[in-house]
Amino acid sequence: MGRKLLLEKAHVPGIRSYEVYRREGGYRSVEKALKTMSPDQVTEEVKKSGLRGRGGAGFPAGMKWSFLAKPEGVPRYLVCNADESEPGTFKDRYLMEFIPHLLVEGLIVSSYALGSNKTFIYIRGEYAWIVDILEQAIAEAKNNGFLGKNILGTGFDLEIYVQRGAGAYICGEETALLESLEGKRGNPRIKPPFPAVKGLWDSPTVVNNVETIAAVVPIINITGEEYAKIGVGKSTGTKLISACGNINKPGVYEIDMTISVEEFIYSDEYCGGIAHGKKLKACIPGGSSVPILPANMLLKTAKGENRMMNYESLSDGGFATGTMMGSGGFIVLDEDQCVVRHTLTLARFYRHESCGQCSPCREGTGWMEKILKNIEYGKGKKSDIDLLWDIQRKIEGNTICPLGDAAAWPVAAAIRHFRDEFEWHVQYPNAAQNRNYGLAHYADPLPVASAPKA
Amino acid sequence: MAQFSAEKLNKVNEIIARYPAGKQKSALIPVLHIAQEEFGGWLSSETMDYVASLLNIEPIEVYEVATFYSMYNLKPVGKYVFEVCQTGPCMLNGSDDIIEYIKSKLGIKVGETTADGLFTLKTVECLGACGYAPMMQLGKHYREHLTKEKIDAIITECERNAVTNN
Numbered sequence: 001m002g003r004k005l006l007l008e009k010a011h012v013p014g015i016r017s018y019e020v021y022r023r024e025g026g027y028r029s030v031e032k033a034l035k036t037m038s039p040d041q042v043t044e045e046v047k048k049s050g051l052r053g054r055g056g057a058g059f060p061a062g063m064k065w066s067f068l069a070k071p072e073g074v075p076r077y078l079v080c081n082a083d084e085s086e087p088g089t090f091k092d093r094y095l096m097e098f099i100p101h102l103l104v105e106g107l108i109v110s111s112y113a114l115g116s117n118k119t120f121i122y123i124r125g126e127y128a129w130i131v132d133i134l135e136q137a138i139a140e141a142k143n144n145g146f147l148g149k150n151i152l153g154t155g156f157d158l159e160i161y162v163q164r165g166a167g168a169y170i171c172g173e174e175t176a177l178l179e180s181l182e183g184k185r186g187n188p189r190i191k192p193p194f195p196a197v198k199g200l201w202d203s204p205t206v207v208n209n210v211e212t213i214a215a216v217v218p219i220i221n222i223t224g225e226e227y228a229k230i231g232v233g234k235s236t237g238t239k240l241i242s243a244c245g246n247i248n249k250p251g252v253y254e255i256d257m258t259i260s261v262e263e264f265i266y267s268d269e270y271c272g273g274i275a276h277g278k279k280l281k282a283c284i285p286g287g288s289s290v291p292i293l294p295a296n297m298l299l300k301t302a303k304g305e306n307r308m309m310n311y312e313s314l315s316d317g318g319f320a321t322g323t324m325m326g327s328g329g330f331i332v333l334d335e336d337q338c339v340v341r342h343t344l345t346l347a348r349f350y351r352h353e354s355c356g357q358c359s360p361c362r363e364g365t366g367w368m369e370k371i372l373k374n375i376e377y378g379k380g381k382k383s384d385i386d387l388l389w390d391i392q393r394k395i396e397g398n399t400i401c402p403l404g405d406a407a408a409w410p411v412a413a414a415i416r417h418f419r420d421e422f423e424w425h426v427q428y429p430n431a432a433q434n435r436n437y438g439l440a441h442y443a444d445p446l447p448v449a450s451a452p453k454a
Numbered sequence: 455m456a457q458f459s460a461e462k463l464n465k466v467n468e469i470i471a472r473y474p475a476g477k478q479k480s481a482l483i484p485v486l487h488i489a490q491e492e493f494g495g496w497l498s499s500e501t502m503d504y505v506a507s508l509l510n511i512e513p514i515e516v517y518e519v520a521t522f523y524s525m526y527n528l529k530p531v532g533k534y535v536f537e538v539c540q541t542g543p544c545m546l547n548g549s550d551d552i553i554e555y556i557k558s559k560l561g562i563k564v565g566e567t568t569a570d571g572l573f574t575l576k577t578v579e580c581l582g583a584c585g586y587a588p589m590m591q592l593g594k595h596y597r598e599h600l601t602k603e604k605i606d607a608i609i610t611e612c613e614r615n616a617v618t619n620n
Contacts, residue, residue, distance in 0.1 A: 088543055090583060159472075163483070166487065167523045243585065245547075345542045345545045353579065
C-alpha cells in the first residue's frame with residue numbers, strides 16, 4: 001500500500017464540509033505557513049520538495065514560483081488551472097469533488113508564498129456542479145477566518161474566486177487560460193513575455209494545476225525534505241493517476257511513483273487487470289497527447305527492466321520505445337480494440353480543439369482526421385500512412401503552443417508502433433470493416449505476424 | 455428585448471467587482487453562461503448585443519467569444535440537450551453504440567432537435583469522465599456508465615419532467 005498524501009482523507013464521511021475537514025487536520029498548513037514562515041520560506045520548501053507540475057509538463061513548481069516578478073506596487077496573481085480536458089484525465093475533478101477544502105487550503109498557502117491577494121480558479125465550464133462545491137468550501141473557509149481580510153491576524157488578505165470556462169481544451173494552456181479569464185477567445189499568447197512577468201491583466205502571474213496546488217499542503221505539513229524522500233529520483237511525492245479504458249477498476253489512484261506499470265495495471269489495489277479476462281494490447285499512460293505503446297514495450301523498457309510509474313521510467317527510451325507521464329491519464333486498450341479507430345477519435349478531438357491561430361495545427365489536424373477517417377472506413381491508400389507521418393512531423397514544433405505537438409504525437413506513435421495495423425486496414429479494407437486487427441504481435445516480444453490476413 | 459432580472463443583474467455586478475477597474479470584459483464568459491440559461495438555452499444576436507451593452511464592450515467582442523467556445527449554442531436547442539462524449543476513452547467503452555441508440559430512439563441525427571422541441575442530440579469531445587464511460591452531459595450534471603436501459607430511463611425522466619414543469 002503506497003503512501004497517500006492527497007486522497008488519504010477523501011473518503012472520510014462528510015469530508016467535503018469544513019467541520020470534518022478541519023477535525024481531520026485540515027488547514028494546519030495555513031496556520032504553519034502564515035504564522036511561522038515567510039513567503040520565501042514557503043517557496044523554499046516547495047523547491048526542496050522537488051514537486052513537479054502535475055498538469056502534464058512536469059516543470060519544477062518551486063522554480064516556476066521563483067520566476068515570478070515582484071515589481072513594487074503591481075498586484076501579483078495566482079491562477080489555478082482546473083481546466084482539466086486532456087482525454088483520459090479526470091483526477092482534478094475527483095480531488096475538487098471529494099475533498100475541495102484541500103485545494104482551498106493549498107491555494108491559501110500558495111497565494112501567501114506568491115503574494116497574491118486575489119486568486120482565481122479557472123475551471124472547465126462543463127464541471128458546472130463542481131463550481132458549487134468549491135464556492136461552498138470557499139465560503140466556509142472565509143466564515144472560519146481562513147480567507148478574507150487579515151487572515152489569522154497575520155495581515156495577509158486573500159479572496160478566491162471560481163470562474164468557469166465554456167468548452168475549449170486549449171484553455172488548459174496557461175496563456176490561453178489567461179486570455180479566457182480576460183474574456184477573450186482562448187488563443188495562446190506568444191512567449192516571451194511569460195506569465196511570470198506579464199500574465200493576467202499584464203500583471204505577474206503563476207498558473208498551477210489543481211493537483212500541484214493541493215500537493216503544497218502536505219509539503220508544508222511534513223516539510224519539503226520529507227516530501228522529496230517519497231518516490232524516486234526526480235519523481236518525488238505522490239501522483240494522482242486517473243485510469244480508464246478496458247480495465248476492471250477504472251478510477252483515480254494515488255501512487256508514490258515506485259510501483260511498476262505491470263503492478264498498476266494488474267494489481268487489485270489499482271486497475272485490477274484487463275476487463276472481461278481479455279489481454280492488454282496497448283496503453284497511453286499520460287493522457288491522450290503522450291505516445292501510445294504496445295504492451296510489449298509498455299511493461300519493460302528497451303533495456304529489459306521493469307517499467308515504473310514515474311517520469312523517468314515512462315519516458316525511458318525517448319519516443320522510440322518510451323512515452324511520458326504527462327497528466328497521469330492512463331488509457332488502457334484491450335486486445336479487441338482498433339488502434340486506427342482510437343487514433344481517429346483523438347485526431348478528431350485535436351481538430352475540434354485547435355484554436356486555429358497557427359496554420360500547421362489548424363490545417364494539419366483537419367488533414368490528419370480526414371486521412372484517418374479514410375483509412376478507418378476502408379478508403380485508405382498505402383501512401384496515406386506516409387502522408388500522415390509527414391503531416392504530423394510538419395506540425396510538431398511549428399506552433400505557438402504545445403497543442404500542435406499534442407496532436408502530432410498520438411498519430412506519430414500509432415504509426416511508429418502499429419504500422420502493420422494501419423497497413424492491414426489499407427490492404428484489407430473489407431475485412432477491416434468487419435473485425436479488428438486484434439492483438440497480433442503487440443503482446444509478444446517477438447514480431448510474429450499472427451494477425452488475420454483476409 | 456428580454457433583459458436580466460434585478461437578481462441576475464446583481465450577480466453580473468458581483469462578478470465584475472472581482473476584477474480591477476476597467477477589466478469588466480473579464481466577466482464575459484460567466485455572463486454569457488447566465489444569458490444562455492436565462493434566455494432559452496441559446497444565444498441570439500440580440501442576447502449577445504445586450505451582453506455587450508451590459509459590459510460596455512463592442513458586440514464583435516461578444517460574437518468572437520460566443521463562436522469560439524463549444525458550450526454556447528448559437529441556434530435554438532431542445533429543452534433537454536444530450537451531449538454525448540465520443541472521444542477515445544468513451545469510444546473504448548461503447549459510446550458509438552450509445553450514440554446510435556439515442557439516434558434511433560429519438561429519430562434524429564446528431565445536431566438535430568426532435569419535432570416536439572424536447573430533445574437535442576449533440577456529440578462532444580472529452581468531458582473528463584473517462585473512468586465512468588460512456589457518458590453524457592445533461593444540463594448541469596453528468597450521466598455516467600450509460601447503457602441502453604439508462605438512456606431509456608433518462609428519456610422517460612425528461613418527458614415526465616417536461617409535463618410536470620408545463
